[in-house]
Amino acid sequence: MNGFPRHNCQLHREREAVARCPSCKRFFCRECVTEHEGRVVCSACLRKEGTEENRAAWKLGGAWRAAQVAAGLALAWLAFYWLGSALVNIPSDFHDGVYWEFQQEWRD
Ligand SMILES: [Zn+2]
Numbered sequence: 001m002n003g004f005p006r007h008n009c010q011l012h013r014e015r016e017a018v019a020r021c022p023s024c025k026r027f028f029c030r031e032c033v034t035e036h037e038g039r040v041v042c043s044a045c046l047r048k049e050g051t052e053e054n055r056a057a058w059k060l061g062g063a064w065r066a067a068q069v070a071a072g073l074a075l076a077w078l079a080f081y082w083l084g085s086a087l088v089n090i091p092s093d094f095h096d097g098v099y100w101e102f103q104q105e106w107r108d
């Protein structure tokens with residue numbers, strides 16, 4: 001006797017447990033546990049953690065997309081503003097220069 005109480009898998013009563021899930025503290029056989037980020041967890045906890053991670057990743061992705069959209073809008077606004085101010089400066093040169101010469105040529 002090694003002193004340890006024998007545990008059987010929570011899902012397979014006839015099988016000897018090889019690992020204890022750190023999340024739910026239940027014993028499982030080799031088939032029922034999976035190594036996940038350096039920890040051995042049962043499939044139920046893995047699924048639970050997986051969905052939570054997916055939700056967090058989705059939330060992060062949503063925030064990232066929102067940030068990208070905001071950045072894109074800010075950039076578009078800046079470009080539009082810059083283009084607008086550039087266009088405001090152009091006509092004076094345009095009228096004094098090329099456009100005026102063009103008009104003169106037309107009259108002659
Ligand atoms: Zn578990």
Ligand SMILES: [Zn+2]
Pocket residue numbers: 009010011012015028029030031032
């Ligand atoms: Zn099992």
